[in-house]
Amino acid sequence: MRERFLDHAALPCIQRAALRRVNRLMVILVVLGLAGCAGDRSILDPAGQAARDVVLIWWVMLTFATVVFIAVISLWLYAFKRKYRERTLQQERRIARRWVIGGGILLPVFSVSALLMFGVPAGKRMLPLPIGQPVEVIEVIGHQWWWEVRYPGAQGGEVVTSNQLVLPAGEPVDFHVTSADVIHAFWIPRLGGKIDMLPGRVNVIRLEADEPGVYGAQCAEFCGAQHTHMDLHVEALEREAYEAWLEDRQSERLAELALAGDDFTQARETFASNCAVCHSVAGLSSATIGPDLSDIGARPMLGAGVLPMEEGAIQYWLENHQTLKPSNKMPSHDYMDTATLESLGAWLESLTP
Ligand code: HEC
Ligand SMILES: [Cu+2]
Known part of the structure; x- marks a missing residue:
């Protein structure tokens, strides 16, 4: 008979106190974590199709990871409890092979395929593919530590602004993003994304806001001392209001x-x-x-x-x-x-x- 590895009652007092402290810390971390679930920068509160796709993948992955976690921990505990059994070398090998094929090949193939089934369509939606209708183009250029925003397609000539991004609601918009200096990242969590802004290269991401409203955004790639102070005010307007906004900025x-x-x-x-x-x-x-x-x-x-x-x-x-x-x-x-x-x-x- 093997001895049991963990025996709670036998833990000295001091270790139990440490355990309690760890528990309290976990509660605090969970509460802090949940505090991030709402607000104008929460990916868990999607306001556009691309963001909804990303959140769906996130929930699917979380659920699957939780199931795997529980299964692995249960097997682990079972391994401690189980009585020792004599086995021949052949039996041992057969069991090992089953684990390698089942757990090492079949399970990952199944899980990766399932993830791709969700992931590929979601990623495709954010690509600037032709959709048989003109798509609004907005250029966003990252600078240390501010945002340049340009509307090359505005009627009557290009419109330029900074640190604010106004977009039409209820239609896809292609964001052409780049950087004037170091790497930044463009991310409007409630609309989807994110995408890197690289000097010397233009990346494109297609996003859509369902409803008019204000959405938070912030540079999502560390870009130097004032990275934290690189907010972008994002506002979606009805088509008419959007055009009026552009016209005012001729x-x-x-x-x-x-x-x-x-x-x-x-x-x-x-x-x-x-x-x-x-x-x-x-x-x-x-x-x-x-x-x-x-x-x-x-x-x-x-x-x-x-x-x-x-x-x-x-x-x-x-x-x-x-x-x-x-x-x-x-x-x-x-x-x-x-x-x-x-x-x-x-x-x-x-x-x-
Ligand atoms: C050497 C270049 C330079 C000069 C000269 C300069 N600025 Fe700036 N200014 C900047 C940069 C870069 C920023 C962005 C700072 C940031 O937010 O990180 C800025 C930001 C600003 C802002 C805030 C803009 C915003 O969107 O929040 C104002 C207002 C401003 N400058 C006014 C002025 C005025 C007025 C002068 C002249 C007295 C001036 N600046 C001179 C480079 C300059
Ligand atoms: Cu940054």
Whole structure:
């Protein structure tokens, strides 16, 4: 007779206390884990077909893995409990062969095939295959640490914005993603994905939002010091509202807006000599080292998520951006006086198409 390996009653007190601590830790981890199941970035709350497919695969895999886990643990416990039996070498070999063929070949072939049956159609849906209707194209370019978003197909000419992504709801959209510097990743968890943004290469992913609404997104590949502060505000609009949104951002309209108001003449000059090397504002400059600012006043946030947009927020950003988002790629402007920064902020906030 073999001795039993584990005997709870025989564990010294101190080990039982340690076990209790581990149990408590597990409960905390499970609660924390479940806290991630809701919210605007939860893959478990899909808002588009691609995301629903991914979640289905996830549930299938979790269920299957749980069954396998329970089966393996049960066999393991059974192996401890079972009485020792004498076997001939031949019998031993036969049993070993059964395990290799059943558990090592048949089971994996079955499970991988089952997974592929779910996985292949789901992956295919996210490919930019022809579907007999024109598909909206939106280009997204990752920068350290902000997002450039372009609409090359907009009627009346390309539209550019940053740190916000507006898409039409209820239709497929092809996202052409790339990077201007290091590797980033494009991921809107509730819509599906994700896909790498690689410098020198354009990757394409097709996603669809069922309903108009706001969806969270965040760079999903570590890209340097401020990776955590690289949020993307995603909003799906009805087709008509989407087209109106694009039309408001036609470059002539934006230029008109930027050049309006005599009060802002000084601010525009300051911008031209201090900021235009990096930023574009339609009608004034066309640099892409920093985010396009032509519609900045109408955007929901600043610094890719570090500040909500409200009155005075741009001045606050200009004064404090290196503390709010340390080592971001915009040089500090603390050599400029408060009045100048205030007028720059007021002018930029007036850029609301
Ligand atoms: C050397 C290039 C450079 C110069 C010069 C520069 N910026 Fe920036 N700016 C950037 C970069 C890069 C970012 C993005 C920082 C980030 O979020 O990581 C940025 C961000 C911003 C933002 C926030 C944009 C957003 O979408 O959240 C504003 C507003 C802004 N700059 C205004 C200005 C103004 C006004 C000036 C001139 C006084 C200026 N910048 C000068 C590079 C520059
Ligand atoms: Cu990143």
